[in-house]
Amino acid sequence: MNYIEVDLQADSDFTEILMAELGEIGFESFVETDEGLLAYIQENDFSENRMNELIGKYQDLTTIAISWKSLERKNWNEEWEKSYEPIEVGDQVRVRATFHDPDPSFTYDLLIQPKMSFGTGHHETTWLVMNEQLSLPHQGLSVMDVGCGTGILTILAYKLGAVKMLGFDIDEWAVENTRENFEMNDLPEEAEVFMGTIKDVPASRMFGGILANINRNILLSExxxxxxxxxxxxxxxxxxxxxxxxRDIENCALENGLKKVRSNTRNQWATVVFEKL
Incomplete structure (x- = not known):
């Protein structure tokens, strides 16, 4: 499945507002630029009418120039090799591509070669989740990764001691890429990944840890x-x-028998860790 890249040129005061609005209509990832914002959505979910309606809401407040294009698989890898820099989470985790040399000063060396730009570690939420993983018990646990993307969170879970891993995503690129990244990081055959949703996970499957880096609406539902x-x-x-x-996420979790352990933020994005009572 291809992605649509939407280029919005707008005043920086409106960047965060636009990201929130776009997230509500299915956009999955964002990159802030000097001119405004790049936003990404699966081609099947893109609606020109919805985009025009959204921009129309702000036409009396600011000027927004918008354009979009379809991104094929080959585009991602080309752009990836041009611009990707390793990601560091503290002094313990380093996420790098195959064309970067390893740095032995880091405890955990993660290798990825994505077929799309999501889940590379650059987005604040991926960084936030990895940072929390470092403080959570993984040894001997079964861990599930909801919306696995590149599989980066599952890979870190394995390196932290998880023994059974299950990941899934609704995007075929993500599933294919996760399998390749699992292989590059020497995950065992028991590490599973499939295309689907939480509804496809057998009711009998239980986990000691669950990673859910999705979006507000899916979290509230699932x-x-x-x-x-x-x-x-x-x-x-x-x-x-x-x-x-x-607050909405926390209230939903509390209503379903979870206890808040801690939370953290980074550039207005948030993560919250819960425990099942």
Missing amino acids: IPKYVKHLEPGGWLVTSGFYETDQ
Whole structure:
């Protein structure tokens, strides 16, 4: 499936507002630029009418120039090799591409070669989740990665001691890429990934930890389902939403038998860690 890249040239005061609005209509990832914002959405989910309606809401407040194009698979790898720099989470985790030399000063060396730009570690929410993983128990646990993207969070879970890993995503590129990244990082054959949603996970499958870096609406809908797959005392890491949405996420989790452990923010994005009582 191809992605649409939308280029919005707008005043910087409106960047965060536009990202929030676009997230509500299915956009998955954003890159801030000097001129405004690049936003990415699956081609099947893109609607020119919805875009025009959104821009129309702000036409009396500011000037927004907009254009878009379809991105094929080859475009991602070309841009990736031109611009990607390794990502560092503290002094423990380093995420790099195959064309970067390893740095032995980091405890965890993660290799990825994505077929798209999402889940590379550059986005604040991916960084936030990896940072939380470093403080959570993984040794001997089964861990589920909801909306796995490149598989980067599952790979870190394995390196932190998880013994059974299950990831899934609705995008075929993500599933294909995750399998390749699993192989590059020497994950065992028991590490599973499939194309689908939480509804496709067998009811009997239980996990000591769940990673859910999705978005506000999906989390609010699916947290009750995650809880059913979470062992007592198990942890759930949620991210993919703004600070302004954090209270809604926390209330939903509390209503479903979870206890808040801690939270963190980075550039207005948030993550919250919960524990099942």
